[in-house]
Ligand code: FES
């Protein structure tokens with residue numbers, strides 16, 4: 018297609034390179050992979066949340082004419098594969114052995130000629146269960162008489178996983194003791210699910226002759242998966258190729274290794290044929306990777322004139338039946354200790370207790386950097402509660418307490434070093450864009466008429482881009498990302514990266530990074546990713562780490578190439594490298610700009626006949642591995658306007674203003690798209706999304722009939738603003754943005770709804786703010802309806 | 804059983820299981836993988852195709868029921884190497900991210916524009932309210948459909964006017 022546009026030589030709005038295939042239906046997702054002789058797998062799942070398995074009879078299923086294999090936990094046990102390590106130093110049953118610990122747990126795996134037959138055969142497996150009482154409410158998990166869920170762990174006599182603290186407890190208690198004002202609030206960040214539009218799945222193809230496993234998989238972290246398969250299954254790592262093709266959204270759901278993947282690999286080895294397994298939606302919602310599930314009590318200490326002095330948070334963290342939290346930090350509650358938010362405090366302390374319950378394992382960061390979302394929600398709700406107590410405007414209270422620009426780099430009371438920030442202009446911009454004062458007037462007028470309008474503000478600081486080795490470790494792998502860049506003789510380049518796009522547009526933005534550094538058109542840079550045989554090692558895409566870590570690697574490797582180009586240009590120009598100057602796309606002789614060589618000319622020279630200086634190899638390429646020196650700290654100010662229907666409690670988000678500061682913006686169009694998407698998810702989280710259970714542990718939200726995701730009717734036209742405060746330690750000053758909107762929007766929305774309910778004296782309602790919950794709060798009920 | 808239908812202008816006849824869903828017939832039997840599947844309950848719209856010009860969720864239609872009808876999928880939208888204005892609009896306005904919902908969105912938008920060439924924002928939001936997009940927040944999808952409404956000749960017209 019002809020385009021009249023100028024080539025993009027760096028940052029700026031640029032249409033995405035990946036779009037032409039997607040709009041034609043030519044994306045290649047895992048479920049589109051079809052191999053000769055491929056079989057189809059299906060998982061038999063437990064109908065009960067907690068039960069002993071007395072027997073499993075697979076004989077009838079094996080008789081099915083189209084069935085090729087049926088495996089159970091006992092079969093895997095023989096291969097030492099019945100249990101797999103989780104990403105949080107626990108183990109998880111691949112297929113249950115003696116008992117099941119959550120509804121939907123994997124019990125057997127069938128492979129058949131086609132998907133329909135595999136499903137039919139599941140019906141033929143006979144499992145005898147002896148039901149056990151289930152632990153559903155985390156607040157009861159540590160009761161002395163609570164049934165012990167994890168009998169597989171030797172000596173385990175309770176459901177306790179960990180206790181973890183951050184900050185200075187004594188200092189914090191001391192501030193609280195002498196504080197003029199103390200307010201406390203109980204709040205729940207409920208269990209929700211990332212629910213990307215594409216469910217999880219894989220195609221495993223084991224080539225017995227080569228001894229090589231090729232695994233197409235919906236993974237956000239192909240290299241980490243490869244290494245884990247090598248470590249766990251004992252397959253040699255060079256004989257494992259993980260291909261993560263186009264991914265239909267991840268949002269944290271696709272970080273972990275799920276039992277279905279392991280079973281597909283095993284059955285491919287057993288049958289000698291490729292095996293495909295794709296979850297259905299119910300499997301996705303009930304068995305893979307839930308998020309949040311934090312029961313929190315926050316306390317805030319302040320002076321009467323509104324200076325926040327200290328914050329204290331106690332958390333009960335529900336991790337489900339196996340501690341499979343996919344998070345790479347050295348802290349069991351991830352980065353929760355960013356809960357001091359954007360405010361300059363005297364002291365802070367948190368204690369988090371993790372427990373097992375009879376619910377699906379997970380605890381992933383759904384569009385979030387490892388519990389940052391829970392932390393931001395806690396502090397931003399507490400500040401509003403304090404504002405209510407003090408009778409101060411919540412925007413004004415925030416303004417008084419924000420960390421000041423001269424305090425950066427700012428060391429928080431829980432040990433983070435915020436790299437850069439200029440908070441007040443962002444908040445002012447958001448308030449101005451919203452027309453905050455006018456909105457307050459309008460609210461007053463409406464209240465007179467009995468209408469319920471609410472205005473909510475949030476100001477958040479995230480910590481993303483995992484991360485420096487001092488804070489990180491995931492099964493001994495650190496958190497670095499590689500990049501390699503090869504410039505071909507004609508000046509076209511191929512960049513290999515270790516992170517994996519699930520819609521973020523890496524093929525475009527990473528090409529723009531190289532374009533910016535080398536001054537060649539972004540169109541001339543091909544980005545290769547998602548195939549472990551073709552790309553350098555790295556930890557993958559989650560926790561907003563693509564730009565902060567892999568983006569940095571891309572810039573660094575391009576700069577290495579540029580420096581090599583300088584040496585070759587010097588040889589071509591018969592000048593000293595020190596006498597050359599760079600302008601975008603070319604090296605030239607200082608003081609004689611006519612004397613220069615473009616990157617394209619240098620590339621040809623590097624591969625061709627130029628007499629290379631001593632110690633310089635031919636070709637124009639480089640490699641790097643980027644270890645971030647710190648995390649990055651994006652921030653933002655959000656204002657939300659809601660209308661609540663006084664008759665039904667229905668919340669309508671009328672307006673949403675989002676001012677984000679993510680440092681340098683590589684492609685503003687993509688940044689804005691990321692913010693739109695995260696805000697829509699925030700609307701869902703605040704108002705609609707919930708994974709709930711009945712008292713027997715039956716999941717009540719196992720389909721899109723019950724797990725409600727916003728459609729175009731529930732989200733407004735978002736109004737975006739930007740400030741730019743580059744990260745000082747990142748090569749291009751970028752901080753990452755994908756998760757900011759999901760972190761910042763739920764508290765803004767909840768604050769707005771609570772503000773609307775002020776005439777009812779309501780100070781807090783737990784998410785999701787469904788009509789039933791809001792209506793109940795208006796009637797004075799404190800416990801939400803089921 | 805045997806079924807005969809027209810898919811993207813070509814008549815196809817295949818032997819199928821009576822219970823086979825149209826979405827699986829398209830994806831697996833005909834290898835037209837542009838039509839996606841995203842839920843078990845007819846909620847997400849990733850599987851939307853046009854049957855006799857009307858958007859249908861192909862996960863809710865048996866292949867057998869499509870017999871004798873005309874089905875159009877995302878693969879049948881491009882004409883003579885020229886993208887449909889809706890496809891072009893999604894590129895121009897960044898109306899997609901992961902691309903998984905995109906074929907269904909595009910087909911629904913095509914049907915909307917066929918019956919209402921100049922829809923308002925509200926009408927667009929209503930038309931796509933049976934589809935879920937988890938990535939874009941819908942703002943740019945609405946803009947993409949508006950782009951298509953404003954450029955009924957698609958990219959050809961833009962390129963011509965720009966040069
Ligand atoms: S697959 Fe979800 S509506 Fe058809």
Ligand code: FES
Nearest residue numbers: 900904936937938
């Ligand atoms: S673009 Fe990913 S679901 Fe719509």
